[in-house]
Amino acid sequence: MHSKVDVAVMIGSGVPASMQAQGKRVCWVVLVNGERRGTAFASPGEAHECRAAWLAQLNKGAMAGVARHAS
Structure with a gap:
């Protein structure tokens, strides 16, 4: 699933x-x-850092799913 x-x-x-x-x-x-998701941020930079963390987490989960299906 693409988030x-x-x-x-x-x-x-x-x-x-x-x-x-x-x-x-x-x-x-x-x-x-x-x-x-999560809290409100006082600056756009903080929100973009959080966005990057969400993307990394979601990509990590997607890659784990791909590895499971490849086995």
């Missing part, structure tokens, strides 16, 4: 209350197959 991993920006009321209390009005989140 899609994206970074999305949330603005205004979509920002978690804890971040709003700190004066943040925008945050970034990671979506896996359209579903939010």
Whole structure:
């Protein structure tokens, strides 16, 4: 199965209350197959690092599946 991993920006009321209390009005989140995964990030760079980690994990799992079928 091929998974899609994206970074999305949330603005205004979509920002978690804890971040709003700190004066943040925008945050970034990671979506896996359209579903939010993990926490909200204060910077796009942090979200992209998390996206890269998700992709690595998903690719590792996909490669393990290929190895099982090749045996």
